[in-house]
Amino acid sequence: MEIILALGILMLLGFLGAKVSNRLKFPMVTGFIVVGMLLSPSVSGIVSKELIEQVAPITDIALGIIAFLVGGSLSINRLRRLSKQILWITMVQASLATIFVALLIILLVPYMTNLDFSFIISMALILGAVSAATAPAATLAIVHEYRAKGPLTTTLLAIVALDDAVCIVFFVICAALAEVIIGSGISLYSVFQPLISILSSILLGITVSAVSHFLKKVVHGNEEVLTVALSMVFVTSGLARLLNADPLLANMVFGFIVENYVGFETMFTVLESIENVIFALFFTLAGTHFDLGLMTAALPLALIVIIGRFSGKYIGSYIGGLISKAPEVIRKYIGLGLLPKAGVTVGLILFVAEVASFEPFIEIALNAILASVILNELAAPPLTKYAIFKAGEAYKG
Template identity: 50%
Template sequence: METGPLLAIGILIIGGYFGGIIANKIGFPKVSGYLVVGILLSPSVLNLIPEMLINKNLNVIIDMALGIVAYLVGGSFHLDSLKKIRKDIGWVTFFEASSAGLFVALLILLFGFFPTLFNGNREFFIKTCIPMALICGAISAATAPAAVMAIIREYKARGSLTTTLLAVIALDDAIAIIFTAIAISIAQVWLGSMELFSLSKMFLLPLIYIITSIIIGGISGFFLINISKLAKTKQTLLVIVFGMIMFCVGITKMLNISPLLAVMALGFTVINKGGYSKDMFRVIDDIEDVIFAVFFTLAGAHFNLEVMKIAWAWGLIIVLGRFSGKFLGAKMGAIVAGSPLVVRKYLGLGLLPKAGVTVGLSLLIAQNPNFTNFASLLVNAMLASVIINELIAPPLTKYALFKAGEIIVKSEPEKL
């Protein structure tokens, strides 16, 4: 007798449900609970979910969940609302996100290059380190809203650091998704064209991938807006919205271009060109919790003790690179944009939490057939970095808000 995919999904959802509840009770975001339960269910610990399912048969869930994430992120780009955002937020976000990426990428390159001096194994460096550096760097731009939000609410923080922090986080995930989509395109071309390497191909091909993905998403968006008018109830609207997201993900995967960008373009078109388009996002609310629960628990189940023996060091490097990148980048951005002094000094510390999007994007990469030689290392390194991060980052955010004088009431956090 073997655990089938549906039994696995059932176990993941029910286990995740309890994980989420316990995490909330002890003051962590639900996502952390899902991840921990996933780790417990993984082949390396309780071995309740077979490895075959985790690495292969349940991949469709990853595509489904990330499709929904990308659609919602695309939908958060409502142009009229974006115009109202303060100008310095744009600069700060750009600087902190790109410098986090840059620092992580450089550290990974350095860390990977060092051993080649002794063993001369250049292949590992070229085929694993370079694409990993690109991809991990891109993913590192993301910041988890839940942890920051929880701290702000617990301590009733308010002030210019708090508002800047919230606005920057709101843009961070979208930037991480765009960066990652671009990094995947470049890494794919890098690994695929090792023999006939040329600089123009290196940048032209990814550019074509990216533009084609966006065009497919945009056209699907207009199509969705028009056919959604036939829907008579909220339930039928969900049918067509969900169908269109899956269509977009599927067709871009078939063409081996970027599902993330296509679905983001779909969400972007719907929110900006559709009439009462908010309904087209609200319908997703009804299903997102269950999909995210199975998704993140499944993500945790990718935990592999063997791989983790090497991956923890990579995770540590990612954390280090990301911390220094976010900290210095936020400082630089705030100076360039002329933000207030508290923002310059403490914003970087507030931007350190990460979880959901980070893990999500690393799973997407792991199931890409071009990246199989480092898939498990990447996912486990990211898992390690999330776990390390989960322990260090929230206290630092708290410290930043406290030092900035924006936590006024110094009370014990209320336990829910």
């Protein structure tokens, strides 16, 4: 199918799916994803695998814009009031998600496979570590759809932004331990590359923010601001790819600095005016990655990952809230908003797929992660909506 025609169909059907989803009291995101799944190569075949590969840059662009908006939602003034809660909840829920997933795999997977136990432990460490991450896109889409504001929303967005960095640190430690357990020794590349990626991403975000500070002086009118905002996000994402940095983290840092230090808030206003188009494209395209065969083969391990991760994030959020003396509404509902996962989780699994010593288990691990991402993207939006409404922070719907 011709690319422009396909994108038009995806956006239109995604929009209609979102309207149906709203009628059924589900968030728009759920409608976008379901439509994408129905159009996917393994269901209707309307969208081919070749087409999905061709439009991959559009997904990267949309994710960059979403990450920039997430960074811009983190006001330092609000964060200062909630900093203790954010740090405790972030660390406890990320740690327990990692531990619970790893323990369930160690306890249950030996009954499902003939893999050597050392490989099972290594797989448990890696899948546990990547389970700490939370994808910001679905969370931000729901927050904006229902115009949510309040302590729970601010805390949720801050934790989502921090989760990816925490996940990468956990991953570095667990991947190194996994190599030791298998007996292949620690690779310096596997230890330092993700850490260098974090540092490069932060420095890139700071640099682009400095450039936007100078551009602010010559930009006039919303049309010019929109042009500059989009071009700067494109540049940030592109440079991150060239530098082997994380485009998501770089754009989050960029958005955070613009919001708190540059004073160029109009950049967020103009991007929010086109965010429905961005969300429709991104989430409908995300749904087209659904693979029915993969889902069937990897479902048992995927369910183990989902159950362990959900338990760890929900219980960890509650415990972190208790330690930091967070309000009851945050303790009870914040964990329900931390379930989406995608970019960083998949990216880290693809990274270890290149390590030869992990070859005996990496295929099943990769398929399980992809299957769990799809299931999470379906289940997470309604739960995030429920949390926001129960907290009384939704101002639409």
